[in-house]
Amino acid sequence: MNGVYLPPSMNNxxxxxxxxxxxxxxxxxxxxxxxxxxxFSESVLIGLQPRGIYLxxxxxxxxxxxxxxxxxxxxxxxxxxxxxxxxxxxxxxIPNKTKIDFIIEEKxxxxxxxxxxxxxxxxxxxxxxxxxxRPQLVELLVLIDRRYxxxxxxEPNYVGETVDSVASERVEAxxxxxxxxxxxxxxxxxxx
Amino acid sequence: xAELSTRHLMGIKQLTKEDIDLIFNTAxxxxxxxxxxxxxxxxxxxxxxANLFFxxxxxxxxxxxxxxxxxxxxxINFSASASSLSKGETLIDTVNNILAMKVxxxxxxxxxxxxxxxxxxxxxxxxxxxxxGAHEHPTQALLDAYSIREKLGQVAGKKVVIVGDILHSRxxxxxxxxxxxxxxxxxxxxxxxxxxxxxxxLGVEVSYQxxxxxxxxxxxxxxxIQLERQGKxxxxxxxxxxxxxHNLYGLTLERLERLNSKxxxxxxxxxxxxxxxxxxxxxxxxxxxLNQVENGVAxxxxxxxxxxxxxxxxx
Numbered sequence: 422m423n424g425v426y427l428p429p430s431m432n433n434x435x436x437x438x439x440x441x442x443x444x445x446x447x448x449x450x451x452x453x454x455x456x457x458x459x460x461f462s463e464s465v466l467i468g469l470q471p472r473g474i475y476l477x478x479x480x481x482x483x484x485x486x487x488x489x490x491x492x493x494x495x496x497x498x499x500x501x502x503x504x505x506x507x508x509x510x511x512x513x514x515i516p517n518k519t520k521i522d523f524i525i526e527e528k529x530x531x532x533x534x535x536x537x538x539x540x541x542x543x544x545x546x547x548x549x550x551x552x553x554x555r556p557q558l559v560e561l562l563v564l565i566d567r568r569y570x571x572x573x574x575x576e577p578n579y580v581g582e583t584v585d586s587v588a589s590e591r592v593e594a595x596x597x598x599x600x601x602x603x604x605x606x607x608x609x610x611x612x613x
Numbered sequence: 614x615a616e617l618s619t620r621h622l623m624g625i626k627q628l629t630k631e632d633i634d635l636i637f638n639t640a641x642x643x644x645x646x647x648x649x650x651x652x653x654x655x656x657x658x659x660x661x662x663a664n665l666f667f668x669x670x671x672x673x674x675x676x677x678x679x680x681x682x683x684x685x686x687x688x689i690n691f692s693a694s695a696s697s698l699s700k701g702e703t704l705i706d707t708v709n710n711i712l713a714m715k716v717x718x719x720x721x722x723x724x725x726x727x728x729x730x731x732x733x734x735x736x737x738x739x740x741x742x743x744x745x746g747a748h749e750h751p752t753q754a755l756l757d758a759y760s761i762r763e764k765l766g767q768v769a770g771k772k773v774v775i776v777g778d779i780l781h782s783r784x785x786x787x788x789x790x791x792x793x794x795x796x797x798x799x800x801x802x803x804x805x806x807x808x809x810x811x812x813x814x815l816g817v818e819v820s821y822q823x824x825x826x827x828x829x830x831x832x833x834x835x836x837x838i839q840l841e842r843q844g845k846x847x848x849x850x851x852x853x854x855x856x857x858x859h860n861l862y863g864l865t866l867e868r869l870e871r872l873n874s875k876x877x878x879x880x881x882x883x884x885x886x887x888x889x890x891x892x893x894x895x896x897x898x899x900x901x902x903l904n905q906v907e908n909g910v911a912x913x914x915x916x917x918x919x920x921x922x923x924x925x926x927x928x
Contacts, residue, residue, distance in 0.1 A: 499642065501642070501656075502642075502646070502654035502655065502684075503654060503656075507921075508659075508921065508924060508925055508926045509925065510925075513616055513617075513922035515638075516642040518642070519642070548655070549654075552649050552650065552653075552654075553649070554650070
């Protein structure tokens with residue numbers, strides 16, 4: 422897939438994906454998941470807190486809509502206590518809720534997050550996940566992959582959109598539940 | 614926001630309501646962690662904590678040690694009976710020697726009120742007060758209020774009676790501060806000899822009659838009669854006999870049923886069964902004593918985590 426071309430913008434905020442585009446992308450990701458997993462009785466979805474859970478919920482809803490006869494398991498995982506930047510930030514890391522009502526032992530786990538950037542959150546997610554068992558296989562699904570910005574050797578298996586951006590920019594997915602609409606935006610840091 | 618207003622946990626008096634709420638919300642997460650199949654997280658893996666117990670303790674020490682280990686901290690233990698203190702070393706010398714071994718945090722219990730505050734002026738580690746004389750025992754009060762919040766949904770507006778030896782109790786004082794900051798009403802109840810004079814200036818009600826206090830309250834917090842602090846033979850005693858104390862101020866199942874009460878019964882432990890609380894009541898559905906113990910680990914993990922994160926690693 423080609424990266425989205427980002428022309429220099431006068432604004433400090435640009436919409437990368439709107440509602441329609443996000444819906445289409447989620448549908449496509451779901452079909453890719455079905456292609457690879459087929460039967461979801463041995464596969465589980467785990468959304469990473471705080472912002473990966475909204476995408477995970479949409480994926481679960483869409484999968485359930487397509488595969489009406491299958492139950493799609495979804496959990497949410499908080500990675501706060503496993504992060505590598507504890508005591509290296511200005512403010513303490515505040516944890517979110519972890520809710521995993523199933524055992525992931527020998528299951529195929531699909532980790533879900535909104536934006537993949539340095540890969541550090543995913544690294545801590547992988548560690549945090551191990552408290553719930555030893556999965557057979559772990560895959561990574563992200564809505565946005567910020568290419569060429571990885572600090573760790575982590576690559577996604579399913580990508581909604583690939584974005585090339587510079588470090589001073591920020592890619593943010595906002596969701597109906599927290600911000601009133603689904604959108605992916607690119608912010609440049611220059612003036613706020 | 615989302616940061617404690619202090620880098621030491623000396624007492625509830627120094628905490629704000631926001632601090633307490635932050636500790637509670639963080640403890641919710643740790644409670645989930647300690648109920649996982651794997652109960653350990655790596656957050657404090659680069660931190661060393663010294664548990665300095667200059668006074669006997671079993672459950673507080675175990676609870677702190679467990680909380681520290683669940684956070685992957687390195688832990689060293691010290692108890693006064695086996696130390697150089699008996700050889701005449703001062704508190705500051707003892708602690709400085711321990712800190713010279715590169716310790717980041719100190720959890721301290723000490724028989725003298727104010728010992729941790731004194732220490733904080735002379736050393737550069739985060740300090741948690743695990744009980745200083747009859748002054749404060751902040752983590753106990755936090756876990757008590759947290760247990761009330763868990764059982765009854767919230768602390769604000771609830772009526773709590775603290776029964777027993779208020780005079781010698783650091784748990785009572787910390788609980789009064791904590792419950793009041795969270796919007797609860799507090800009453801103390803016990804024989805007049807065990808109620809400190811002028812305690813009503815803290816804004817608490819005082820009752821000398823247990824039945825009346827129990828009718829008023831939603832929660833009864835029973836305190837241990839501190840037998841070791843009662844006068845020895847020929848010295849002043851605070852009440853004539855344990856049996857009389859039990860008859861007047863002991864909480865029993867029969868007494869609760871007579872009052873047709875839906876009280877929640879708490880006790881910080883250790884329990885003197887048959888003195889301040891009867892055995893069958895301590896083991897009944899009214900009691901949340903063991904929930905308090907479980908919550909103690911989560912609360913202490915939260916306090917350690919939040920205090921540790923106040924210290925930045927410099928480049």
